[in-house]
Amino acid sequence: MNPTTTAFSSSSTRVPALRAGLAAIGLLLGPSVRAQDGSARPPPPASGPAIFSGSMTPPDYPIPYRAPTVEEITAVMSRVRAYLEVASPARVINRKTREEITDFSKPNPDAGLDRGENNAFLLISYENGVTYAGMLLAGEVTGDARFTDFTARRFQFIADRLPYFRMQYNANPNPMERWTLRSMIAPHTLDDAGAMCAAMIKARRAGVGPDLLPVINTYMEHISHKQFRLADGTLARTNPQPETLWLDDMYMSIPALAQMGKLTGEAAYYDDAVRQVLQFSARMFNRQKGLYMHGWSSNTPDHPEFYWARANGWAAMAMVELLEVLPEDHPHRTEVIDLLRAHLKGLAACQADIGLWHQLLDRPDSYLETSASAMYVFSMARAINRGWISPVAFGPAAQLGWNAVATKVNARGQVEDTCVGTGMAFDPTYYYHRPRSAYAQHGYGPVLMAGAEMIRLLKNDNFTIATGIIQYIPKSPKP
Numbered sequence: 001m002n003p004t005t006t007a008f009s010s011s012s013t014r015v016p017a018l019r020a021g022l023a024a025i026g027l028l029l030g031p032s033v034r035a036q037d038g039s040a041r042p043p044p045p046a047s048g049p050a051i052f053s054g055s056m057t058p059p060d061y062p063i064p065y066r067a068p069t070v071e072e073i074t075a076v077m078s079r080v081r082a083y084l085e086v087a088s089p090a091r092v093i094n095r096k097t098r099e100e101i102t103d104f105s106k107p108n109p110d111a112g113l114d115r116g117e118n119n120a121f122l123l124i125s126y127e128n129g130v131t132y133a134g135m136l137l138a139g140e141v142t143g144d145a146r147f148t149d150f151t152a153r154r155f156q157f158i159a160d161r162l163p164y165f166r167m168q169y170n171a172n173p174n175p176m177e178r179w180t181l182r183s184m185i186a187p188h189t190l191d192d193a194g195a196m197c198a199a200m201i202k203a204r205r206a207g208v209g210p211d212l213l214p215v216i217n218t219y220m221e222h223i224s225h226k227q228f229r230l231a232d233g234t235l236a237r238t239n240p241q242p243e244t245l246w247l248d249d250m251y252m253s254i255p256a257l258a259q260m261g262k263l264t265g266e267a268a269y270y271d272d273a274v275r276q277v278l279q280f281s282a283r284m285f286n287r288q289k290g291l292y293m294h295g296w297s298s299n300t301p302d303h304p305e306f307y308w309a310r311a312n313g314w315a316a317m318a319m320v321e322l323l324e325v326l327p328e329d330h331p332h333r334t335e336v337i338d339l340l341r342a343h344l345k346g347l348a349a350c351q352a353d354i355g356l357w358h359q360l361l362d363r364p365d366s367y368l369e370t371s372a373s374a375m376y377v378f379s380m381a382r383a384i385n386r387g388w389i390s391p392v393a394f395g396p397a398a399q400l401g402w403n404a405v406a407t408k409v410n411a412r413g414q415v416e417d418t419c420v421g422t423g424m425a426f427d428p429t430y431y432y433h434r435p436r437s438a439y440a441q442h443g444y445g446p447v448l449m450a451g452a453e454m455i456r457l458l459k460n461d462n463f464t465i466a467t468g469i470i471q472y473i474p475k476s477p478k479p
Contacts, residue, residue: 062353063400063403063404063407066470067458067467068402068406068454070459073458074451076409076447077138077142077147077447079409080409080444080448081147081448082413084131084413084444087121088117088121088123088128089116090113090114090153090157091113092104092161092164093112093114094111095110095111095179097110104161104163107167107168107171109172111168112179117439118439120440120441122441123154123157123158124181124184125196126194126252127440127441127444128441129195129196129445130195130442130444130446131445132150132151132196132445133198133199133445134446134447134449135148135151136148136151136199136206137453138448140206140452141453141456148208152203152209155200155210155212156210159209159211161181162181162184162185162215165181165182169181169186184196185218187218189227189237190222190249190253191252192219193219193223194223194252194256195255195256197215197223197256198255198258198259198321200215200216200219201216201260202259204263205262205263216260216263219256220256223235223253227253230245230279233272233275234275234276234280240424241297241298241299242298242299243297244295244297245280245283245284245297247280247284247292247294247311247315248314249280250280250314250315251315252314253273253276254276254277254318254319254321254322255317255322257272258321258322258326259321259325261326274322274326274330274335277336278332278335278339285339285343286307290343290344290346290349291312291343291350291362292311292315293305293306293307294306294307294311295426303426304427306360306425306428306431307360307361307362308361308422309358309359309360309361309373310369310375310422312343312376313372314375315343316375319336319339319340319379320378320379323336324382340389341388344376344389345393347380348393348397351397351401352364352368354368355402355403355404356368356370356373356401356405357373359372359419359431359432359434360432363432367436369419369436370405370408371440371443373404373405374405374443374446374447374449374450375446376398377454378446378453380394380397380401381398381457382456384457384460385453385457385460391460391462391463391472392472392473395463395465395472396470396472398454398457399454399470400470402450405450409447415438415443415444416438416443417436418443419435419436419442420434420440420442421442461475462474462475
């Protein structure tokens, strides 16, 4: 298995590989489906009222066409956690010799964080911010303290080593940045600050880990007062062109602002978070398609609109996480919910036949991408569980999405077919050919968050899930 495959293919050419992956992880494909050796498999236990499909020939589904069990979802998340425990160690090393450093009495210019397997895992990054939040959510939903402890131990490591790296930074303000805690000491971008800050506030609110309020305040100072903004206050970048919006920055700012509002009770944080949703959407949301373009520049009114999958995932999760803590009486809450509904409807319309979503959402010849698919599953499942969207309309999309995402978690716990870090471009070729890798950290947190929220969905007693055909049936239908 090559985690750095770069070729893309349509969903039809990926079915044999998906079947092999399903066999490897032991998932049933559905009622009356035959195994690879030709023997008939027994149907899975009924999870709700059976609905006759009208066909006497059992379909050969390429993904599990049934409700997953809590145990199956938990097993997937546990493999991810076990892999990251090994692949992403928390320790300080000499970058030249790779030996562990244990003397923190004086700065060492060669000291850095261990970047783990394949030199791929950064302990502090926006990707890992999502992972830490995902571990917290997984622990909350499953009751398995090993998930919670993952985040608690790494936050404790950060707290313990922060004075050392601050001493190193003061001695040399420009060390090998991505090896150190520079982005925590002196954040330069929203990528440095937002996702990590949101995870730290969630941990603080839950009473998990050390007191990182000084770090939280440093991050929030950057987001609220130092990050470049457009004249109307929209958080923006100055590259690759002046006054540029990246859709990614909805997640790199809004959850942190919202969580800070919840932590402090200060309405200004909520107001800024809502303002970002509305002003990003005014420029970047295509209401006809129900999708967001990835990039916007003040330099041109004639934007080529590329609907990059993960950027749309960042936007969906940002709105969901804002609504989770936004006061019910906030004057713009209904507007955010309406935007979320329109966006999730557009995303559901783009779902591929096997349950995943394409790298470019409206271009089915682009490859199927895992991290974005997991983001949509989380966002849909959370929105159903909170009553913001209809389980009848979106439950099947979330369920099929999870079943497909689960096939992308291999036996080691690696999340496969995740697009690597991606900038904002105005041409299709760039997006089509971004590499995929199991070492792209972007996939791990979303899988944990999607799995946890799917467990809540399965336990939601407001509806039942049919067997034989995936339908969510309300227990009290609306008149």
